[in-house]
Amino acid sequence: MIELFNGKGGLIEGCIQRIDRTGLDVVALEDPKLVLPQHTQWNVFAAFGTLKGGRADWLVEKCTELGAQSVTPLLTERSPSISENRVDRLERVILAATKQCQRLHEMVLNPPMKIDGLLPLVSQSKLAFxxxxxxxxxxxxxxxxxxxxxxxxxxxPEGDFTEKEVNKIVEAGATAVGLGPHRLRVETATIALLATLMLCSDSQQMPIP
Structure with missing residues (x-):
């Protein structure tokens, strides 16, 4: 018995009928179900293009596990690019993490974006940190x-935003928030912020007994 999903909330139960070197055949045992997202939809914009040693992989893997709706590599003055090979690898990391944590809605990895492209999204969002x-x-x-x-x-990015970049983001409507007294790595700050917001969102959505 297995469950199949399409990454968009579609779920169906089936039974493996045959396996060979080319793949396997599955017989559906029920009609497909559509499961709607249950959590607040947080979209992550992080300048991780220059991270080395698997740290970017770890960032997107944990964002997937925690339930982020999307991750966008942010291009800044101190993190100006991300290689195409890196993007392909991150897509594979997201797919593996999606299956491992039994997530029905696959996290989206958006194309890299510059600060000026982010500003309209901040202005249109009701909440941005x-x-x-x-x-x-x-x-x-x-x-x-x-x-x-x-x-x-x-x-x-590592080294933080420039003062000019911070001013642009805050003027567009984002709320500046601190994450404690210590200077954090890019991936640590991203996960600390996302985990806190996801836990708060879950607590607010839980029914009162």
């Missing part, structure tokens, strides 16, 4: 923010 050292603590910012069904998470 940008991780900035020494800014208002995230938990404090959450206590005064609206409960929205979707939002943006923005994390800069």
């Amino acid at each position: 940008v991780a900035i050292a020494e800014a208002t603590p995230l938990v404090t910012a959450l206590s005064s923010s609206r409960n929205e069904s979707s939002g943006l998470i923005i994390v800069g």
Whole structure:
């Protein structure tokens, strides 16, 4: 017995009928079901193009496991590019993580985006957080923010955003938030921010007994 999914919420139960070197045949045992997303839809924009040693793989893998709706490599002055080979590898990492954590809606890896392309999305979003050292603590910012069904998470490169980039993002409408007293790596900051927001979203959506 197996379950098949299409990465878009479609789920069907089936039974393996035959296996050979070219693949396998599965007999469907029921009609397909469509499962709607159950969590707040956070979209991650992180400048991880220059990360080395598998750190970018780890970032997108954990974003997949935590339930991010999408991840977009952010191109900044201090992280200006990401190789095409890296993008192909990240797609494979996302697919493997999707299957491993039994996620029905596959996380989208968007094409790399420059800061100027991000600004209209920030302006249109009802909720956007940008991780900035020494800014208002995230938990404090959450206590005064609206409960929205979707939002943006923005994390800069190693060496952080330039002052000009920060000003552009904040002026577009993002809320600057801090993640504690220590300087964090790009992937650590991304996962800390996403995990906190996902847990808060889940707690707000849980029914009261």
